[in-house]
Amino acid sequence: MALSYALHTFSTLVSTSITDNRLTVIVSEYHQPPPASDQAFEPGINSLCGLVVLFLFSHLGRTAAAVYERDNIYSRLIRVNCLSNYIVVMLNLTNVSDKNVKVGSTLLLIQRHRTITEEYQYDQNISEYKYSVSDLILTKQQRDFYEINGYLVVPKLIPDYLLDRCCNRFIELCHGKAPQNQITMMKDISRMKTGDQGEYLYGKAQDILWDEEFYEYARYPKMLDYVESFIGPNVMGMHSMFINKQPDIGTNSSRHPVHQDLHYFPFRPANLIVAAWTACVPITVNNGCLYVLPGTHTGDLYPHTYPEPKDGEINKLYHELKTNNNNDDPKKVFLEMEKGDTVFFHPLLIHGSGINKTQGFRKAISVHYASSNCNYIDVSGTTQDNIKNEVIDIMAKKGITDVDYTFIWKHHSRLIRGVRANL
Ligand SMILES: O=C(O)CCC(=O)C(=O)O
Numbered sequence: 001m002a003l004s005y006a007l008h009t010f011s012t013l014v015s016t017s018i019t020d021n022r023l024t025v026i027v028s029e030y031h032q033p034p035p036a037s038d039q040a041f042e043p044g045i046n047s048l049c050g051l052v053v054l055f056l057f058s059h060l061g062r063t064a065a066a067v068y069e070r071d072n073i074y075s076r077l078i079r080v081n082c083l084s085n086y087i088v089v090m091l092n093l094t095n096v097s098d099k100n101v102k103v104g105s106t107l108l109l110i111q112r113h114r115t116i117t118e119e120y121q122y123d124q125n126i127s128e129y130k131y132s133v134s135d136l137i138l139t140k141q142q143r144d145f146y147e148i149n150g151y152l153v154v155p156k157l158i159p160d161y162l163l164d165r166c167c168n169r170f171i172e173l174c175h176g177k178a179p180q181n182q183i184t185m186m187k188d189i190s191r192m193k194t195g196d197q198g199e200y201l202y203g204k205a206q207d208i209l210w211d212e213e214f215y216e217y218a219r220y221p222k223m224l225d226y227v228e229s230f231i232g233p234n235v236m237g238m239h240s241m242f243i244n245k246q247p248d249i250g251t252n253s254s255r256h257p258v259h260q261d262l263h264y265f266p267f268r269p270a271n272l273i274v275a276a277w278t279a280c281v282p283i284t285v286n287n288g289c290l291y292v293l294p295g296t297h298t299g300d301l302y303p304h305t306y307p308e309p310k311d312g313e314i315n316k317l318y319h320e321l322k323t324n325n326n327n328d329d330p331k332k333v334f335l336e337m338e339k340g341d342t343v344f345f346h347p348l349l350i351h352g353s354g355i356n357k358t359q360g361f362r363k364a365i366s367v368h369y370a371s372s373n374c375n376y377i378d379v380s381g382t383t384q385d386n387i388k389n390e391v392i393d394i395m396a397k398k399g400i401t402d403v404d405y406t407f408i409w410k411h412h413s414r415l416i417r418g419v420r421a422n423l
Helices: 003-009 140-149 160-174 189-194 212-218 221-231 385-397 405-412
Strands: 010-019 022-030 051-056 065-068 073-083 086-095 102-111 151-154 184-187 202-206 235-245 256-259 273-279 290-292 333-335 342-345 351-353 362-371 414-417
Touching: 140 151, 160 202, 160 212, 160 235, 160 362, 184 189, 212 235, 212 362, 212 414, 221 235, 221 273, 221 342, 221 362, 221 414, 235 405, 290 342, 385 405
Parallel strands: none
Antiparallel strands: 010 022, 022 051, 051 065, 073 086, 086 102, 151 342, 184 202, 202 235, 235 362, 235 414, 256 351, 273 342, 273 362, 290 333, 290 351
């Protein structure tokens, strides 16, 4: 059926709205007789008038809907799909007075509500998507941008109240007022020497997925819709942290040197892994925003090691790309973000963050998601050997010996959506 005709079929689209996972569509005045050339359409009735209200639940792209009928139209939902910038709703219409009389199938195209700004430029025509699996929630512009650049900023994705709860939980943890359970509290190397306490001492809370406050962030449905678009429906949280970048005391320890996250991960394929990183406060170049090198996700995983001491003090496990001459790279893009803005990025994307030159705390929260269809790999003898051995040594110092690297990952990870497969 020609789309133009399909659009014609419902002559008036009264309104559409999307809240969370619910799409409400109100259409009225179904009255167009079908064109004679359309063989698929068996009219039965020449003119129908009425009002159809659809409530589509769950995730767009999957069929799950309740259809409300009014007047003389009985409508049954056949399919809902996302196509480029449109939501496509396919209905089967029947005369309500005689449900056996088939009126016909109808395609309804609804311009997608743009929750995302349209400012992203994309100047390449992508014929085959490699770094994302579906357009469940992504517009074409967003998907193309991620494919080309390896990252995507979604403005205001996470609500303030949720981030405030995470910030409060971090402060409670800093003061021993919340159960630590699986969480590791990481101290800033420079602040350890000054005898600071609380928020001034702790730079990070790691492995936070089993804390119910932080978990609300990790499982936020709209964020998972984005994650699912990148890696598919079986979503595991593999690595998680709340990052508190303290004011730098002149040692540069607040920087995060340039690196690729895949260096840390003993699972593949890389394309089924994505990071989500959300600003909990306004983040600028001045307080040490993230920077990225667009397009580097299409390259290899490079060797990493600790930076030179001359570059300043460095926190534990903060490895740097060995061939680090990227600091003055003209392609470097600084991601200044508002509270709630979220950047998704590929694990091969080269990135880092700057020094906090302000007197405030730069706070962010992040989860690395992977498809549970990924597989663990043995990184022995690869460029990842050094990080594996270092993590195993840290565990041994805590009294946990005879465990392999994958055990540690299995222990901290959590299934968040879909089913658990290999990880
Ligand atoms: O939050 C930051 O400053 C850096 C985070 C980062 O680079 C990472 O988690 O890979």
